[in-house]
Amino acid sequence: MASDRDIDNQGPTPDEPARRRFLKSAVASASAVGAAATPLAGLALEDPKAKTQTSGIPTRPFGNTGLQVPILHLGTAQRLDPRYDKLMHRSFAAGVTWFDTALAYGRGSSHRAIANFLTQIDDRKKLWLTSKSGAQSVSGLRAGIDQALAELGTDSIDLYLMHAVDDPEMLDSHYLRLGEELKAKGKTRFFGFSCHDGNVVELLNRAAETGGIDAILFRYNFRRYGDLALNRAIDACHRKGIAMLAMKTQGAVPKEIESVVEFRSQNFTLGQAKLKSVWADQRIASIVSEMDSVALVRENVAAARSEISLSAEESHQLNQLAAFTSGYACNGCKHLCENAVARPLAIAAPLRYLMYHECYGKTERARELYGQLPATARAFSDRELEQACHACPQGIDIPARLRRAREVLA
Numbered sequence: 001m002a003s004d005r006d007i008d009n010q011g012p013t014p015d016e017p018a019r020r021r022f023l024k025s026a027v028a029s030a031s032a033v034g035a036a037a038t039p040l041a042g043l044a045l046e047d048p049k050a051k052t053q054t055s056g057i058p059t060r061p062f063g064n065t066g067l068q069v070p071i072l073h074l075g076t077a078q079r080l081d082p083r084y085d086k087l088m089h090r091s092f093a094a095g096v097t098w099f100d101t102a103l104a105y106g107r108g109s110s111h112r113a114i115a116n117f118l119t120q121i122d123d124r125k126k127l128w129l130t131s132k133s134g135a136q137s138v139s140g141l142r143a144g145i146d147q148a149l150a151e152l153g154t155d156s157i158d159l160y161l162m163h164a165v166d167d168p169e170m171l172d173s174h175y176l177r178l179g180e181e182l183k184a185k186g187k188t189r190f191f192g193f194s195c196h197d198g199n200v201v202e203l204l205n206r207a208a209e210t211g212g213i214d215a216i217l218f219r220y221n222f223r224r225y226g227d228l229a230l231n232r233a234i235d236a237c238h239r240k241g242i243a244m245l246a247m248k249t250q251g252a253v254p255k256e257i258e259s260v261v262e263f264r265s266q267n268f269t270l271g272q273a274k275l276k277s278v279w280a281d282q283r284i285a286s287i288v289s290e291m292d293s294v295a296l297v298r299e300n301v302a303a304a305r306s307e308i309s310l311s312a313e314e315s316h317q318l319n320q321l322a323a324f325t326s327g328y329a330c331n332g333c334k335h336l337c338e339n340a341v342a343r344p345l346a347i348a349a350p351l352r353y354l355m356y357h358e359c360y361g362k363t364e365r366a367r368e369l370y371g372q373l374p375a376t377a378r379a380f381s382d383r384e385l386e387q388a389c390h391a392c393p394q395g396i397d398i399p400a401r402l403r404r405a406r407e408v409l410a
């Protein structure tokens with residue numbers, strides 16, 4: 001995911017037979033169920049019996065809509081093969097019957113690839129679809145869904161999100177009325193927003209107050225469990241029946257930093273344990289994961305289907321990992337560090353792009369995004385960042401990390 005990637009591909013190693021057995025049996029089971037899967041999106045609300053059927057992946061309530069959705073769905077920010085995308089087909093066959101896309105994904109190519117996929121499976125109802133527009137006006141968002149529907153070759157999507165919202169005014173009544181309008185016209189079944197940045201707590205609290213929001217996609221992972229304000233905001237939304245969807249669940253830092261804690265488990269890879277830790281929170285309806293290899297699809301599907309819970313020891317190891325690597329894990333709370341500097345300066349964005357490069361090898365995309373930042377927002381001196389460092393709850397050495405970003409991305 002994102003651009004919003006959510007990948008931590010750590011396949012089984014030869015010295016871990018128990019884990020391999022678990023993966024093997026779970027994947028075999030997933031494949032078998034997936035082959036006979038009841039398509040989720042076909043679970044029409046008008047058929048109450050259908051609500052209890054599953055797609056092969058366990059399901060949870062989608063807010064208070066009465067609909068069940070799979071706890072894992074596919075993010076498609078990665079480059080998709082427009083003719084025949086193996087990962088989409090493998091995911092779907094394994095029971096992942098919900099794809100998340102956006103106008104901007106794949107530099108605008110994601111929708112077209114999914115349109116071809118829909119033609120190949122030959123039944124729109126078999127797939128749940130989320131799409132998003134980054135437009136910051138009502139008219140732009142209205143045009144965005146029309147463009148999305150045209151590109152996807154469908155009359156309706158299941159969830160339309162305002163993409164990467166960080167302005168609370170986008171929860172004002174005219175935006176919420178747009179959601180009602182699009183639902184009434186049948187262009188989308190549900191409406192909401194995604195948010196990546198520092199005012200997530202404010203946005204969640206506001207959404208719980210205003211109503212009119214069916215779902216929120218937000219950054220959530222094992223690093224955030226001690227965040228009391230965030231927990232209260234999630235509670236407020238959950239109580240109001242908003243479906244809470246998690247992204248960036250891997251909380252990635254470079255592998256060599258992550259290896260400071262050697263994760264040990266009889267049951268899970270580290271990547272699976274991170275997913276399990278999010279699913280342990282019953283307020284989360286589903287995780288979106290950008291699975292960019294068949295191995296990762298297998299791994300994540302196996303984790304979703306596993307009935308084994310994370311043990312206290314495994315949770316403790318994740319807590320240790322969060323503590324030991326916090327200096328490399330930017331949470332995106334840019335209002336803390338960027339507001340501490342006297343002039344507009346980009347901190348959170350270049351650190352995110354650095355993560356794309358260091359953790360996922362997405363250097364080209366990272367350079368492109370870094371290059372789009374205004375030159376003045378990229379320029380900095382160590383001295384003006386002193387207050388920003390004091391404000392950072394993660395203890396990130398901001399000047400050093402920004403220098404690193406400039407070195408590899410400029």
Ligand code: SF4
Binds near residue numbers: 329334348391393398
């Ligand atoms: S550098 Fe620190 S304060 Fe700034 S966004 Fe990242 S985690 Fe938050």
